[in-house]
Amino acid sequence: MTDYNEAFKDIPGTVVFDGTQSRLGFHLNQFCMTLMKSENREAFKADPAAYLQQFGMSAEQRQAVLDRDYNRMIALGGNIYFLAKIGATDGFSFQNLASKMTGMNEDDYRAMMIAGGRSIEGNRSKSEHKCEGGKRG
Numbered sequence: 226m227t228d229y230n231e232a233f234k235d236i237p238g239t240v241v242f243d244g245t246q247s248r249l250g251f252h253l254n255q256f257c258m259t260l261m262k263s264e265n266r267e268a269f270k271a272d273p274a275a276y277l278q279q280f281g282m283s284a285e286q287r288q289a290v291l292d293r294d295y296n297r298m299i300a301l302g303g304n305i306y307f308l309a310k311i312g313a314t315d316g317f318s319f320q321n322l323a324s325k326m327t328g329m330n331e332d333d334y335r336a337m338m339i340a341g342g343r344s345i346e347g348n349r350s351k352s353e354h355k356c357e358g359g360k361r362g
Contacts, residue, residue, distance in 0.1 A: 240299050250302020252281040253290070257307035266314045295326050 240246065256277065259265040269276040277287045289297040290311065298308050312322040324334035337343060
């Protein structure tokens, strides 16, 4: 039997936030939660690199935060709902963050979503294996 999360690993851009990702991103996500307090948001905005040093994040995670590379943060264990606190600290809506993650400007992203979302072309499983139950993986 194929592990449930393994079935999603070959779908482009898909990261399942599971126990492994949660452990990987623990310190990154804890940092994000501190941004719920205004004094922490101000300290982060005043000196982002110094603020991030307080947390047990990897250098790669810290750099992804500094670069505001949300896709990389997700790959490194970030949970999008926690990461949204970084975007909010920067004054961006969740829709704006989603547009950045897709490489689209916000107006084009909004229009795509109103029109029914992203095309399935290129966004399905790259393999021909079958998951339990006969559904494509």
